[in-house]
Amino acid sequence: MLLLSLVLLCQWSFLPVKSLLAATDSLQAKLDQAAPGDVITIPAGEYDGPFRVTKPLTLQASGEVILRTATDDPVLTIDSNQVILRGLKLQDKRINQPLATLVIRGNQNLVEQVEIDTMGTGIQLRDASFNELRQIRVTGHVLDPTESAADIGHDHSAHMLLTQKQQDANTKAKKGNGIDLRQSHQNRLFGNQIINAFDGLYLENSHENLLEQNQVEKSRYGIHLMGTSKTQVLENTGNGNVTGAMLMDTATATVRNNRFLKQKDNPNSQGILLYSVTDSLLEGNRIEGNRVGLYVENSSGNDITNNELMLNFIGMQVKDSADNQLVFNQFVSNVIQAQAQDSEADSFDGNYWDNLQGLDVNGDERSDLSYEMNPFFLALTDAVPPYQLFFQSPGFVFLESLFSTGSVQVRDASPLMTPISTVDQGGPLESSRTQTGLLGALLLLISLTFIYIGVKRK
Amino acid sequence: MHMYHIARRELKMGFRNPWSYSFLALFTLFTLALMVIQSRSYLEGYTYTTGTMLTLVLYLLPLMTILLSSFSLTAEKEEGSWQLLSTYALTTSSFLLGKYFGQALVLIAIVCFGYGLSGVIGALLGAGFSFSTLLFLLSFSICLILMFLGIAMLIGALSKNRWQALTWGVSIWFFLILAWPTLLISALSFVPYTWIKPVLQFATILNPAELVRLFSVISLGGGSIFGPEYYKWVNWFDSPFGVVGFITLCFIWISLMLLLAAFVWERGRRHD
Numbered sequence: 001m002l003l004l005s006l007v008l009l010c011q012w013s014f015l016p017v018k019s020l021l022a023a024t025d026s027l028q029a030k031l032d033q034a035a036p037g038d039v040i041t042i043p044a045g046e047y048d049g050p051f052r053v054t055k056p057l058t059l060q061a062s063g064e065v066i067l068r069t070a071t072d073d074p075v076l077t078i079d080s081n082q083v084i085l086r087g088l089k090l091q092d093k094r095i096n097q098p099l100a101t102l103v104i105r106g107n108q109n110l111v112e113q114v115e116i117d118t119m120g121t122g123i124q125l126r127d128a129s130f131n132e133l134r135q136i137r138v139t140g141h142v143l144d145p146t147e148s149a150a151d152i153g154h155d156h157s158a159h160m161l162l163t164q165k166q167q168d169a170n171t172k173a174k175k176g177n178g179i180d181l182r183q184s185h186q187n188r189l190f191g192n193q194i195i196n197a198f199d200g201l202y203l204e205n206s207h208e209n210l211l212e213q214n215q216v217e218k219s220r221y222g223i224h225l226m227g228t229s230k231t232q233v234l235e236n237t238g239n240g241n242v243t244g245a246m247l248m249d250t251a252t253a254t255v256r257n258n259r260f261l262k263q264k265d266n267p268n269s270q271g272i273l274l275y276s277v278t279d280s281l282l283e284g285n286r287i288e289g290n291r292v293g294l295y296v297e298n299s300s301g302n303d304i305t306n307n308e309l310m311l312n313f314i315g316m317q318v319k320d321s322a323d324n325q326l327v328f329n330q331f332v333s334n335v336i337q338a339q340a341q342d343s344e345a346d347s348f349d350g351n352y353w354d355n356l357q358g359l360d361v362n363g364d365e366r367s368d369l370s371y372e373m374n375p376f377f378l379a380l381t382d383a384v385p386p387y388q389l390f391f392q393s394p395g396f397v398f399l400e401s402l403f404s405t406g407s408v409q410v411r412d413a414s415p416l417m418t419p420i421s422t423v424d425q426g427g428p429l430e431s432s433r434t435q436t437g438l439l440g441a442l443l444l445l446i447s448l449t450f451i452y453i454g455v456k457r458k
Numbered sequence: 459m460h461m462y463h464i465a466r467r468e469l470k471m472g473f474r475n476p477w478s479y480s481f482l483a484l485f486t487l488f489t490l491a492l493m494v495i496q497s498r499s500y501l502e503g504y505t506y507t508t509g510t511m512l513t514l515v516l517y518l519l520p521l522m523t524i525l526l527s528s529f530s531l532t533a534e535k536e537e538g539s540w541q542l543l544s545t546y547a548l549t550t551s552s553f554l555l556g557k558y559f560g561q562a563l564v565l566i567a568i569v570c571f572g573y574g575l576s577g578v579i580g581a582l583l584g585a586g587f588s589f590s591t592l593l594f595l596l597s598f599s600i601c602l603i604l605m606f607l608g609i610a611m612l613i614g615a616l617s618k619n620r621w622q623a624l625t626w627g628v629s630i631w632f633f634l635i636l637a638w639p640t641l642l643i644s645a646l647s648f649v650p651y652t653w654i655k656p657v658l659q660f661a662t663i664l665n666p667a668e669l670v671r672l673f674s675v676i677s678l679g680g681g682s683i684f685g686p687e688y689y690k691w692v693n694w695f696d697s698p699f700g701v702v703g704f705i706t707l708c709f710i711w712i713s714l715m716l717l718l719a720a721f722v723w724e725r726g727r728r729h730d
Contacts, residue, residue: 264680267689267692269682313682333506335506335508384654385685385686386685387643388683389658389662391675393638393668394513394635394667395635397513398636432588436577436592437578440577440580443573443574446574447570450566453470
């Protein structure tokens with residue numbers, strides 16, 4: 001892996017330096033000489049920076065414009081308000097630098113259709129508000145070393161380390177975040193795509209930001225909120241990250257209509273994780289094929305409604321939480337639908353559980369038998385994590401059922417009898433059907449041959 | 459050569475034994491029932507359906523294997539056919555190996571019949587197992603059969619008659635399948651915390667049902683559910699080395715059981 005990342009680095013260094021002309025100096029000079037409000041069209045070519053914009057300018061590319069940095073400074077720094085940046089490509093080979101490829105320290109800037117290839121963090125917003133970042137693609141080029149569980153676990157201080165290391169030829173490059181906001185408020189991040197970063201979108205102590213239709217893949221956390229309020233997370237997609245969305249110490253967030261898929265390969269993976277989250281709304285999210293679909297701990301006053309949790313290993317885990325409303329969610333085909341512990345004060349009502357043997361006596365479409373969430377596995381593995389090895393062991397299922405009766409449990413008092421919407425799971429392909437039929441016939445033939453050999457008289 | 463004849467004879471006896479057909483009927487019914495559950499969701503990987511199927515197969519198949527095969531061994535003693543056979547120049551090892559392979563064929567034929575029928579019916583009805591699920595279940599079942607046949611041989615060698623074999627068989631099945639986590643959890647409360655994980659891992663390797671289940675869940679892509687504690691272990695199992703390692707482990711396990719069975723049988727032979 002390390003070798004690969006070296007190869008990648010080398011390829012970068014040997015890119016043809018076709019038009020790295022004196023233009024480099026003159027580009028910064030142009031930026032310096034321009035009057036506020038000027039539109040600067042940068043001709044196609046490659047430019048070595050660092051570059052700095054200190055006044056309201058519009059920078060746009062004519063053809064393929066690639067900016068790089070020759071020093072330890074960011075490729076491009078925006079120290080101004082009302083800058084428009086459009087259609088550029090930024091490439092950054094620096095490793096383990098505290099500052100990102102593109103640093104924004106101003107308000108009301110617009111960055112769009114920018115492509116960033118980086119060995120660190122893509123974009124940093126520092127004390128920057130009212131900015132709009134749209135259709136940006138950030139690709140992280142640090143390839144995974146053989147990761148150990150501790151490196152990618154719940155350790156939230158880990159990413160701080162990244163920004164403190166000095167560059168050293170022997171230091172291993174560490175991933176940076178895709179787009180990283182601190183003390184930055186009311187920004188709009190729309191339609192951006194982040195691949196292979198540390199955290200895709202990272203927001204810390206930032207309020208009232210809008211994250212809409214972004215896509216994060218192959219990163220640690222897709223969306224990571226730390227100490228934010230009134231953040232809106234709408235229609236984003238997380239695919240194959242360690243965790244789709246991680247909300248921590250966050251209040252009044254709205255998380256609506258997002259899709260978090262296949263966060264399952266890491267032993268700490270979740271679709272959405274809420275830790276110490278209050279008064280937030282989770283609505284209409286599709287959480288599919290994750291290790292744990294939705295994990296809620298230490299959170300209160302949240303509305304969790306109309307989400308689809310399907311084909312996860314564990315649909316939902318709720319721990320030490322109170323006063324959350326969980327209604328009209330659909331739990332379909334999760335290996336374990338839900339586990340809850342010490343969360344009796346949460347209100348579960350009218351969710352759909354596809355493995356419930358419901359009974360509707362009075363015809364109100366609600367089952368009169370409640371759905372119970374067994375706390376045994378959570379409690380046991382909380383005390384001794386190695387017992388997770390017993391997950392779905394037949395004997396453990398048996399033991400769990402022994403402990404299920406009598407104790408105080410979190411339960412959905414009136415689960416739905418029918419799903420709210422028919423969840424499309426797709427049918428088997430025609431070719432697969434034929435294959436299955438042929439395999440079946442072959443197996444039957446083998447079996448009958450043996451039986452015939454056995455039974456016939458010689 | 460002897461081994462081949464014994465296996466051939468075992469196959470004949472196996473399919474003239476009404477027990478085999480009742481197990482065949484039971485298993486077929488059971489797979490058809492599984493197919494009905496499965497038809498609610500087609501997607502592959504580790505889901506509710508595959509999880510449930512693994513659990514149900516784990517309940518039924520080991521018991522079936524242990525009973526059918528240990529009875530076949532004790533029957534040789536009870537019905538006197540071993541007394542007759544032992545007058546020939548027949549080594550214990552070729553006798554037991556022949557029994558092992560013969561029984562394996564009988565059981566695999568039973569399982570093939572069940573899965574085959576539900577595969578065909580499923581394809582005709584347009585619902586049911588997908589190709590990969592069927593193949594997965596088949597290999598999972600064959601693995602279980604081969605492992606538990608080893609135990610069955612040992613039980614058969616140890617027991618004097620069917621009743622003893624039944625008692626032994628059911629107790630061992632109960633111990634390995636049902637009581638396993640309960641016993642381990644209570645036993646491990648007496649060891650220091652840091653020992654728990656290694657002891658669990660070691661114990662898992664000793665229990666064929668758990669070993670096969672673990673490997674199956676990992677090959678379905680569900681290894682991460684066992685948590686960070688087993689990250690490296692799971693990754694190893696998921697690699698090509700893991701597959702080779704798993705097969706080697708199974709092989710060692712079966713050989714050990716057969717060796718023990720042969721030892722016990724041989725001792726009995728000298729005493730006769």
